[in-house]
Amino acid sequence: MLTYTIKRFFEMVIVFFLFLVISYLLFNAIPGNAFSSLLLNPLLPPEAYQKTIEAFGLDKPLLERLQLYIVNFFKGDFGYSYTYYPRTPIDLISERLPRTLMLFSIVNIVAFYTGFLVGKILAWRRGSKSETWITIGSVFSYTVFYPWFALMMLWFFGYKLDWFPLGKFLVPEKWYDSPYSSDEVFYTLILFTTVLSFLLFLVFIITRGIESIHNRRNARLFGLVVLLFISAIYWTNGEAELKRFYAADIAYHMILPTFTVTLVAFAGTALLTRTTMMEVLKDDYILTARAKGLSQKRVRDRHAARTALLPVVTSFIFTIITIIDGSVLTESIFSWPGMGQLILEAVVQEDIPLAMATFSFIGVLALIAHFIADISYAFLDPRIRIKSES
Amino acid sequence: MENQELENGLKAKFKKNWRLFKQSKLGMTGLTIVIFFGFLAILQPLLFLTNIWDEGTYHPVVGYDSEQISRTVVECPDEYPTEKYNTKEDCPRVDEVNIRYLKAFGIDAEVGDSYLSNVQPAPPSSRHLLGTDSLGRDIFSQLMEGSQVAFLLGLISAIIGVGISTLLGTAAAFYGGKLDTYLMRQSDLVLMLPSLPFLFIISAFAELKVWHLAVVLGTLGGLGGSVITIKSQALQVKVKPFVDSARITGGSKRRIMFSHILPNVAPLALLYMVFSVTGAIASESVLSFLGLLNIDMSWGIMIYLSQTEGFIFTGLKYWWLIIPAGLAVTLLAGGFYLVGRGLDDVFNPRLRRR
Numbered sequence: 180m181l182t183y184t185i186k187r188f189f190e191m192v193i194v195f196f197l198f199l200v201i202s203y204l205l206f207n208a209i210p211g212n213a214f215s216s217l218l219l220n221p222l223l224p225p226e227a228y229q230k231t232i233e234a235f236g237l238d239k240p241l242l243e244r245l246q247l248y249i250v251n252f253f254k255g256d257f258g259y260s261y262t263y264y265p266r267t268p269i270d271l272i273s274e275r276l277p278r279t280l281m282l283f284s285i286v287n288i289v290a291f292y293t294g295f296l297v298g299k300i301l302a303w304r305r306g307s308k309s310e311t312w313i314t315i316g317s318v319f320s321y322t323v324f325y326p327w328f329a330l331m332m333l334w335f336f337g338y339k340l341d342w343f344p345l346g347k348f349l350v351p352e353k354w355y356d357s358p359y360s361s362d363e364v365f366y367t368l369i370l371f372t373t374v375l376s377f378l379l380f381l382v383f384i385i386t387r388g389i390e391s392i393h394n395r396r397n398a399r400l401f402g403l404v405v406l407l408f409i410s411a412i413y414w415t416n417g418e419a420e421l422k423r424f425y426a427a428d429i430a431y432h433m434i435l436p437t438f439t440v441t442l443v444a445f446a447g448t449a450l451l452t453r454t455t456m457m458e459v460l461k462d463d464y465i466l467t468a469r470a471k472g473l474s475q476k477r478v479r480d481r482h483a484a485r486t487a488l489l490p491v492v493t494s495f496i497f498t499i500i501t502i503i504d505g506s507v508l509t510e511s512i513f514s515w516p517g518m519g520q521l522i523l524e525a526v527v528q529e530d531i532p533l534a535m536a537t538f539s540f541i542g543v544l545a546l547i548a549h550f551i552a553d554i555s556y557a558f559l560d561p562r563i564r565i566k567s568e569s
Numbered sequence: 570m571e572n573q574e575l576e577n578g579l580k581a582k583f584k585k586n587w588r589l590f591k592q593s594k595l596g597m598t599g600l601t602i603v604i605f606f607g608f609l610a611i612l613q614p615l616l617f618l619t620n621i622w623d624e625g626t627y628h629p630v631v632g633y634d635s636e637q638i639s640r641t642v643v644e645c646p647d648e649y650p651t652e653k654y655n656t657k658e659d660c661p662r663v664d665e666v667n668i669r670y671l672k673a674f675g676i677d678a679e680v681g682d683s684y685l686s687n688v689q690p691a692p693p694s695s696r697h698l699l700g701t702d703s704l705g706r707d708i709f710s711q712l713m714e715g716s717q718v719a720f721l722l723g724l725i726s727a728i729i730g731v732g733i734s735t736l737l738g739t740a741a742a743f744y745g746g747k748l749d750t751y752l753m754r755q756s757d758l759v760l761m762l763p764s765l766p767f768l769f770i771i772s773a774f775a776e777l778k779v780w781h782l783a784v785v786l787g788t789l790g791g792l793g794g795s796v797i798t799i800k801s802q803a804l805q806v807k808v809k810p811f812v813d814s815a816r817i818t819g820g821s822k823r824r825i826m827f828s829h830i831l832p833n834v835a836p837l838a839l840l841y842m843v844f845s846v847t848g849a850i851a852s853e854s855v856l857s858f859l860g861l862l863n864i865d866m867s868w869g870i871m872i873y874l875s876q877t878e879g880f881i882f883t884g885l886k887y888w889w890l891i892i893p894a895g896l897a898v899t900l901l902a903g904g905f906y907l908v909g910r911g912l913d914d915v916f917n918p919r920l921r922r923r
Contacts, residue, residue, distance in 0.1 A: 194758050201758075205767075209774040314595070322847060322903035326858045327872050327895030330881050338882050454913075504765040508855060523859070526769040534773075538766055545761045 183557050191550050196249070198542050203248045206535055207241065214531055222264045231532065234258040257536040262528050268536035271521060274362065276540070278348070279506055279517035281369050286437055288376070290444035291495060297445065298452025298491075299484050302460065303475075314453070321446035325505065329512045332439045343435040346514035349428050357425055364425045371413070371426075378406055392476055436513040440505065451494050455487040462486075492556050500545045518544075589915045596911015602904030606716045606897070613713035626707070629714040630865040633705045635687040636696065640666045642682045663692050663886060690880075693889055700889040703878055708871075712893055715868040719901055722783045722853050723846035729787030730795070731842040737792070738799030739834055742807055743826050752796060759793040768852065772861040779864055782856065786849050795841045799834055806833040836916040843909035847902045854898045868894045 214237060217228065232238060234256055236247040251257065257268040297313065304310045320328075337345040344350065349361055357364075382402035389395040414423050459465065460483055468482045507519035514520070518537060525534035590596050613629075616622040626634045645660040645667045654660040661667045666686075671678050678684055693700040699708040741749040771777065771785060806812065807830060815825050856862045857869030864870070871894035880887045 190754065190757070194754060194761065197754075197758055198761065205770060318595075318903055318906060319899065322851075322899055322906050324851065324854055324868075324872070324895050324898035324902070326855060327891075327898065330872075330876060331891075331895070334882055334884060339884060500761065500763065504763050507765050507769075508859075511859070522766050523769065526766075526773045529773065534770065538763070538770060541763045541766055542761065545763055549757075549761050 180557065184554055187550065187553055187557075191546060195543070195546055198546070199249055199252060199539065200245065202535070202538055202542065203245055206531060207244075209531075217261065217531075220261050223259070223261065227259045227264065231258040235532075252539060258532045260525075260533040261530040262524070262533070268533045271533065272518070272536060272540055275517050275521050277362075277365065277369060278515065279510070279519065281365075281372070282433060282436060282509075282515065282517065283440070283506055285372070285433075286440045286444060289437075290441045291448055293441070294445035294448025295452050295484075295488070295491060298449040299456060299479065299487070301449065301453040302456030302483075302487075303479050305457065314450075317446040317449045319446075320443055321450060323443065325443055326508050326512060328443065329439050329509065332435065332442075333512065336435055344432055346432075346436075346512070348432055348514075348516050349425075350432075353428050354425065359422060359425060361425070361429070364422050365429055367419065367422055368426050368429060371410070375406060375410060378409075379403070382406070392474075392480075432515075436509055436515055439513075440509055443505075447494070448491060452487060452491050455490045456483055459483045459487045489556075489559060492552065492559060495552055500548065586915050590911050593911040593914045595907045596914065599904045599907025599909075599911060602900050603908060606901050606904070607720065609713045610716040610720050613710060613717070622710070627710045629706060629711040632707060632710065634697065634701060634707065635689075635705060636691045636694065636701065637685055638664075638688045638691060638694075639683045639685045640664050640688070642666055642668050642671065642678045642680055642684050644668045644680050658883060658886070690887060690890055699893055702871075702874065702890060703880075708889055708893060711866055711871055712868070712897055714866045715871065715894065715897060716901065718779055718864065718867045719850050719853065719898075722779050722786075723849045723905070725780060725783035726787035726790065726849040727842040727846045729784060730790035730845050731838050733788065733791030734793075734795040734799055734841065735831065735834060735838040738796045739803045739826055739830050741796065741800045742803035743822070743830060749800075752800075756793055756796045759789060762789070764789060764852070765855065768856060769859075769861060772856065776863045777856070777861070779853070779862075779867075782853060782862065783849070786852055790845045790848065795845070798841070799837060802837045803830055803834050806830050809833075836912075840909055840912050840916060843905055843912060846905040847909075850898065850902045850905070868898045 214231065214235070217223065217231060223231075234247075234251060235258060236244045239247070255269045260266055260268050260271060263271060297317070301310055301313055301317075333345060337343050354361065379402075382399060386395050386398045386402065389398055413419055414426075465478060465483055468478045473482075506517060507523055509515065510517045510519035511523055518541060522534060522537040522541065524530070525537055613622075616627070617624055624632065626632050640661075641664065643661055643665045646654070649656055649660075666684050668678060668680055671684065676684075689701060689705045690703050691697060691701045691705075697707050697709065699712065701707055702711070737752055741752045767789075768782075768785070775781065777785075812825060812829055815829050820829070853862070853867065854869035854872075857864060857867045858873045858876075860873055862869070872891075875881055875887075875890040875894070880890045
């Protein structure tokens with residue numbers, strides 16, 4: 180396992196350097212001078228102008244510039260953003276990245292879990308009427324034109340029913356006399372969600388060993404209630420009580436984007452699980468399990484679903500990257516100030532340093548997701564480990 | 570003689586596969602949808618050529634038609650909800666006009682009169698099946714233009730993508746070694762490339778036309794994940810006895826690769842081609858929705874216009890501006906996806922019911 184991890188890690192490092200080089204060359208290939216908008220920008224004082232030229236080595240040949248860019252990437256130095264002048268790209272990214280990560284890690288986890296659940300049931304009920312309808316629904320949400328769908332959701336839930344706010348991160352009126360900055364509150368929220376989901380995961384892991392399905396469900400329900408109780412205590416005591424009002428405001432703005440993306444993202448997993456489950460159900464060992472007299476649910480959950488999980492995990496690698504991609508759309512439609520919105524803004528306004536920085540960071544994010552998924556895949560499927568070690 | 574036998578064999582195979590495909594309901598539904606949009610795409614130039622449609626009126630980009638519509642004059646109440654209207658946005662309805670509005674322009678009318686005027690966007694009528702947009706252009710014609718764009722883009726990018734990935738995948742499986750390692754790392758790199766931001770950046774400095782985008786999408790798709798899948802399929806074919814016998818009888822490497830391995834990988838490649846059309850159509854619509862493509866008209870632009878002009882939040886009052894374009898993207902992408910599913914049932918025996 181360790182050798183595999185190390186091998187993958189080195190491969191990833193090479194891929195990462197290639198990515199950096201390609202992304203630099205891409206920006207370099209912009210006709211004329213990629214930085215020419217710098218000359219026309221009246222917001223930039225001469226020092227910033229000088230600094231940008233030095234940071235990117237604009238007076239040097241290509242190879243040296245490339246070298247400088249890679250060194251600067253690790254130093255986190257991208258010069259200044261043109262549109263947000265005194266701020267640096269890294270500063271902007273460190274503000275925006277947590278928001279994107281929070282939104283999309285929740286979506287990823289929920290979509291993967293529900294997708295797997297739905298796909299499992301679809302394959303099991305093959306031929307029934309409910310299967311046809313759910314399949315049609317999943318195909319619709321898999322292929323639906325996402326911006327259109329998001330706008331319709333926004334119209335229906337945000338405007339017509341008026342249940343949720345029309346995009347944005349918070350309601351400014353509520354924050355006028357706030358003792359905390361929105362980032363501070365948001366970090367608390369992130370910490371809380373991380374701890375809560377970790378505990379939830381622990382509950383699932385611990386109860387996995389319980390043999391009787393009925394007992395297991397009860398144990399999980401009990402764990403959930405306990406966790407809810409603990410979080411209620413957390414939010415009514417100490418500093419968290421003061422932050423509660425503001426945290427609720429942010430959380431309220433998160434509901435509709437999360438729901439919309441989940442609705443679109445779960446379908447891919449569900450459809451794939453359905454296919455792999457159907458393949459697995461043809462296998463002999465399923466017949467054996469049935470012949471042994473095991474209950475239907477047991478055959479489905481313990482024997483078929485576990486084998487069917489593997490290809491789904493592989494596809495999950497791809498899904499993560501598509502979801503990062505999709506963040507651009509989600510964020511621009513719901514006005515969620517995250518990475519996706521930042522890159523769109525930077526590209527449209529030709530803010531080259533910012534566009535470079537965000538593009539590289541999204542790439543790194545995708546790379547890390549890819550790496551984690553690869554490792555967990557090898558962990559789940561021993562065949563891959565053994566093949567790579569021999 | 571031999572040729573004819575081969576032909577007969579192919580025909581029989583095709584017939585068998587078609588029979589299998591027909592059994593899958595989803596696949597047939599998808600095929601119907603695709604054929605329907607293909608029909609729409611072909612119909613528009615025909616209508617222009619035969620002069621049934623006048624280009625000045627029906628052209629999707631520069632056409633204009635002012636339609637006289639008679640609307641009832643009503644007086645909008647001050648307080649809502651009333652019996653007739655729920656919210657402020659409901660009054661006046663599409664076929665009504667507010668009397669205060671007329672008075673502001675100094676037009677004499679009374680409540681209950683019918684008032685004849687030009688309206689844009691005009692609701693669906695026998696002249697314009699799906700109404701017109703706010704510039705008086707025919708929505709149905711725009712829809713047809715959009716399906717031309719979608720087909721052009723989807724097919725070009727799918728053919729390029731599948732060509733590249735089949736060639737590279739089989740080469741990686743057949744030659745192995747360094748070439749294999751290189752190609753696999755390369756597809757890793759392409760896979761991790763965030764494709765939408767990447768396309769944004771390209772569109773920031775290059776004037777992207779439809780076929781440029783098709784080439785870019787095809788290349789990206791062809792170098793990405795499909796190489797890995799096709800390679801694994803080719804690896805399975807490579808160890809089959811007939812490849813060995815071809816080698817023993819003295820077939821050159823190139824011949825074995827092109828006439829023995831490639832045909833056996835082709836079904837999977839076809840499957841990939843159909844699935845990649847879905848992605849290409851979605852990417853095009855997204856880019857033109859964000860206004861980053863240099864084309865006149867497409868489904869994405871139709872939605873972009875209805876959003877920027879503020880019709881999206883009027884709900885269903887101006888449904889012909891919002892629903893057709895979005896539904897068309899969804900349906901065509903879904904149609905290709907379903908065809909792919911049907912083909913999957915044909916080529917992958919393990920998925921069949923019995």
